[in-house]
Amino acid sequence: MRIRTDDEVYRVDAVWLGPPKATFPWRARYVAWGVGIMVFLVVLLIERRIGLGFGFFSTGWAIVVTVLLTRLICSRITHERPLTSVAVMWMRELTAPRIEAESRGGAASAAKVRMRAQRPRPRPKGVRRVRQTDG
16 A cells, blocks of 8 residues: 655645736746745845946846746745744854853063063082972
8 A cells, every 4th residue: 555645735835827828938926925025025125225226237236136036946945944044043142142252362471571680590510409399
């Protein structure tokens, strides 16, 4: 006996092809349209911030960048990993606590070197130095 899975249900994407009898030549899921609109607005905002004016070529490049970023983002989104979980995962990756590298040392300094007013004298021959123990 063969058991059928419910995979066929999840293979069907919610896709809008355009108005009836005037469909678009590409397939895009509903989530891709929403992501694309938001990415386009962000790309336009970034273009204005860096000083590019609103013109034919700047808008054309904004559309190209939007399509590429939307395809990249939507390639990570599936029915098992929806947009909200991808966004939450991205935010948690950015705000996760990191190990702070503790720096030791630094620039060499002679501030803690003890100095004596007199030069050390050589020991006379035959005299041994006795170590002191803390005890």
